[in-house]
Amino acid sequence: MDSILLMVIAVVVIALVFDYTNGFHDAANAIATSVSTRALTPRIALAMAAVLNFVGALLGVGVAQTIQGIIKIGEVTTSGDEHDRIHALTIVVAALVGAIVWNLITWYFGIPSSSSHALIGGIVGAGIASATTVEWTTLVDKVAIPMVISPLIGFLGAFLFMTAIMWVFRKANQHKVNRGFRLAQTVSAAGMSLGHGLQDAQKTMGVIVLALVAGGYSDGEDVPLWVIVSAALAIAAGTYSGGWRIMRTLGRKIIDLDPPRGFAAEGVAATVLYVMAMGLHAPVSTTHTITSAIMGSGATRRFSAVRWGVARGIVVAWIVTIPAAALVSILTYFGLAAVIPGN
Template structure:
């Protein structure tokens, strides 16, 4: 077996490990609100989320193409594979750190930060790699800023509409618990469309860089199947620490509020996926929860917890980049 093939297999392996950590790290995105309002039991919620992730993964080709060709341009061969390997390791490490502390950070931005950090480090070592800054600004930075704002505003507006519709009496909790089954399922599909696609893009980039695939944007069917299966398994394992943070620590949600937050977040994910914009599912659902909660009263949102989450969001890109830099500093001797 050639050294280059071994390197390609190593990158695919760490990409699938990232996919798995993405699943249990972001399981909260789909089911935290439904579990906290008792619309779903935890195990039923995770089963539904895993199935939704599996289905959604087969619909996320636009995002995969952006990740595979719009973030970095590594050289072909071992040097390029070393960059991708180190970037993914940086993302995995930050996922595990934030999971340990129960912070719902963005797996997507940890991946992008890792890839950028590894690429910049490679350039310092004399490797002909390039960071596609225009693509990062257009398809990462702008959506990163805009999606939480959109989620917050739309969450508040939808909740205000629900409150107005039921102004003569409180909404029936049982009816909204049933509705949450649908909104949570939509969130799970949207998460699959976004997050499985990012791993697909990494695997295709590794195959192209290693000389085993002719295109950065054409995704083989086995890549769809592998990424959707691993993401679903990771989701089913459940990231309970983050589920508790989103479901209980940010705000105490009732079924109507949970339905509003999930519906808005799912809508944002579906729209951006079709546009090929790799946004954070974590940012979308967290901001929607805050927007919904703010309609009750501003003090209903536990802003100290929200502040800790915001700090994790800000740190994600540079922290993953730094871990990737350290990884590449060591790994480039092997690649």
């Protein structure tokens, strides 16, 4: 087995490890509100989320193609020389390490940062460090603008949706309303899980295709079926392993949710994820979207009901995720370039 193939296999394994960490890091996105309102037990919620993450990952590849278009990895390998291919694969490894390290740091401290933006930061950092062309137009149009817009839509949409729910059920028996929305949250949590798979598993698919292009095993035009299935399985397994630290932050620390507010937050967030993935092929953050939706639905009780100090810390994590992951990626690239022959 030649060195290029071995390195491609190693990169694919690392990418699937990232996908797994994405699953347990972001499991809370889909089910924290349902668990905190006791609509679902934790294990049932995790099992449902894992299955629907897998299904969601099979629904499209538009986001994957956006991810692989952030840097022009193909220009590194135009000569077909073995050294160039090793160099290109080193770039992909550095991108993945940057994302994984930041994921583990934020998971350990229970901070619901974005795995998506950690991966994007890792790719950009590796591209800059290696002097590979970064498609800044794609980064702005497909990443930066949706990154800002999706949480705003999540907040405002959940606020308006919850306001409508409060008006419609203003004279209803509160106990019956809560019981009904607790059942409805099973559907909204399922929608979030499907949207998470649709968005986040595709990002790993995009990185694996980058590795295949770098190794000379793909032209980047299509996403192979085995890539789709393996990414879907990895994120599903990670989801089932759970993300309890972050679940506590989303489900309890931002606001004490009731079933109607949990349903409003999940329903709006899931809708945003579908529209961004299927309509715009934009790799938005499930974490950003559901967190802002929770804040929006919670603010209908009164603005002071939202623990804005916790929310502020989360927003800071959002802001620093891309540059932090990029920095780790840059350091990793230079470290690997110094020890791997061909760089």
